[in-house]
Amino acid sequence: MRMTLTTWNSHSLNDTSYKARSPVGVANGTSNATPNYIDMGEGQPILGSMTLAGAMYTFTVHVLSLTDAGREAQRDVLLGWFIVGESGTLVGTDDDDTNKDWYLSGRVVSAPAIVPNSYNLYQITIALDVPYWIENDLNTNTWNITAATETEVMTNVGNVAALPKMAITPNTAKSSNGNMYKTFYAIKMSTWSSQIPVDITSAGLNTSTLVGAGKMLATGYDLQINYLSGGIAPRYFGGGGINSATTGVWSYIDFIATPPMTLSIALNNSTTPATIIADYTGNITCSIASGSQIQIENEVITFSTITVDTVNKKITFVPTTRAAKGSSIASHSAGEAVFWITGVWLSYGDLSATAQPWDIDLSGAPAFDLATSTNALWNYLTFSIAGTDAWTPPISQPYMQGVGQRYTVTHNGGMSAVWGVIGSRLSSIDLGTQIVQDTSSYPGWVFRHPGGISNFTANGEKYRSGAVFGTMTIEKDFNNIFYTEASPTDPVTWKPIAINQALAINPTSVAFRFVGPLDIIPPLPEAMVELSDAALTIYAPPVITALGVEQVAYSLNGTIKNSTTSDIIRMNDLVTKTAETITIDCDTQEVYATDGKRVRSALGFEGPARDEWLTLEPGANSIVFADVGTADVTIVTTWRARNTI
């Protein structure tokens, strides 16, 4: 390209006062590189890699006044435009294609300096952000897709690969291959925690009605829990089960502990302010993810960024959408509680869906009984679930703590895949010639919930062979013992245990502990305790609000491929809805919904190993969109060509 430079930060460089040019015949603006030669000893050095230097661009500006005073005045203006260290955009027109403008962006590193032996020619150098001319006007390709597979040609006029941004908007519902309905559930909890089992629907989803209306499969195979970030969460049916009026849907949710927040300035019920300010108390001990959402009363508001003022204890949100996720806009008074929320989409309606992994393998389900448990009460009828992947429900499964013997088959029957009981055994030590006490064992089973446990109920049995039983407790630690079980009334007889104990400090973990020592009178003394069921009352369970109504959903479940390069972007159950846009920006490597929420988890990449998601190579590129069931989707692709300098 041969460039005539026209503007710098919109100041004209091509008028009656100034003329600016890119030097001709000089390598300029390209990245120099330092070769990294590798010492091969007696062999010839080999080029290993290159260390690229930053790219500088030097150009000249003529000041056109015919008088000294005029030239000096124009020089002063020029000096004001090009201040060292300041950023700017330099625009030029290609002399060979005067309809096309290109720009460079960078910072001034050398202020206007008179070229030696000239009187009106100034030289300026800028350090470039990227070593390319970038096309000033966006190329836009609007592609309406009405079939499962379509191809579109997009042409990059530059000589360097361009990075497209694709805005995908479904216009009409799909005929198959994706869920057709979705509802947003807002979930909040007061403490930080990871992968907590939560009944999203609180056993209140009438799937029987949905099945009857032809919106859901009777098997529930189509019912998905979709994280807002795009991933599909495991889910397990509870309550009355699938195809009932009281279906619970258990899944795993992450929470962060945000401080208590209240609205600082009231919100009306019609407009989106530039900022929403919340006062907070306590300390900020977490990071609220940008591109997330808050809940005020029953309205969800998405935001792009936050700023925390720890001195005045204020958090400023920059809102993107009010009445988001299907909620309704409303006015909110100052002082109203503000919650950062996590949330999920519950989606269904793909009547061709097949069993999901968690329909086949239940080993990832919470360990407690899903039919009778709620978010406020975890009810254990067994204590673990057998499966090949038995470690995945860790927090709901009591874990073993402390030295000692344990068993999970009643009456010291050994360990089993499914823990029918959780038992502990103490015994004295038989040395052959004498019996001594075991003073080191203290086997325990620990139950947990990050929201705290306010009450513990359990049933089981206890046993002693000798005179001494040992000490069975329900405790947080050795200093916080809530309950101590009495010794069985008779030796060598199993006696029932029935516990119903409030836990005063609402601990986040509670242990069922058995501690000796027993006596030393022959025959060898032993004692056992076991629980056959247990229930935890949760002090501060997750709070769930089903916000908004059932919406028509649209699941992108296909690929976008550049057949020219074989780069493929795969969309995995990327849940959106008609008339909403999913944007895949290959330049910044970001993918987000209309409200700005990032949904990276829903993307995968196939094809050759590469650093970029998908590129448009110089010249024509064949882009193939494939998604079974597609009836009407519009993809608006924009890009700027790039050209070496």
Next chain:
Amino acid sequence: MPGLKTIYTPDGYAVADIKAAVTRSSLLNEVGEAVFAIPTSSVKCREDVLRFGNFLYCKNDSLADWVGVIDTPRTWKSGYVEVHAFEVPFLLQYRLPLLNQIVSGTPGERFTALITSANSKTDTLLRAGTVSTAGVTGTEVLTDTIYSQLKSLSTIHGFDWICSPVIDASGRLSITIDWMQKGGVETDLELSQGHNIMYGDTPLEEAGELINFVEGTSTIEGETSAQIVASYGENAPFGLREKRVAFDGITEITTLQYNCTQQVKAGINPTYGTPLTAINIGSTFRNIRLRNIARYRYNNVGFTGGGLGFTGNVRIEGYMFNEAVGTCELFTGQVTA
């Protein structure tokens, strides 16, 4: 050598992709490390992306994919932040088994029990993959971190572990950890100075403690605090070199005997240190994998049959890939002349 670099949450869900030159190491039976820098002006310089505990997953068209956990240090410098990540067994340094938990079975069965124990409180995303059932059955008492127990199990019984990232159909990350008898996979790769290996000041170093007789002891805690003893020896040109080693926690004499034998086998020859920095000539990098065995040829160092020159095999036990420079520093072991 392109490849996407993706950040995943501790639960295995993708958060973001980053553009960075990553220097990373992969180590056999150890924890490798990665370092990369992100400009503070980047849209990816966010706490939810660079959060401690997130996983960094680096793909590469030649080397094996790499995955590690972001952890300290996180160093803020002028205009950029330097971030460190560590291979996933790092997490096992912060997982405790049940105190004095007893695990029994073959080394592979004990390995599986350790991984299960590591995941018993919160998931590490580590999954036992291919697990060798070979080796002597034994019993041991767990008193240290899962990582220390794993290291001990590996060293005593001569097993390797290797981690590999796996992305399932829904895009979720997990890490498969394989357990296999110490060994290697023969390749056609020849490492040669002046061809695909940089010249080094010390191309070969013979080091290590020479031992040909080991007496092993184990104290069994309990009612009598009994001690068991076993030993093993072999003849060697350097004469008798004895060593007594405590293998506490071992309760069976066969296991103790086996451990003594393994120690002698490992100590009767020197270890051969070969600093090797490879460059990607031909398919060099494609053959750089942990446990791969490559041919190694030097003309003027080491003894072979009494004469000068050294040709042998090296087992790749680690490598550090410097993406910015394009070199791969190899850490090798078990060079056999």
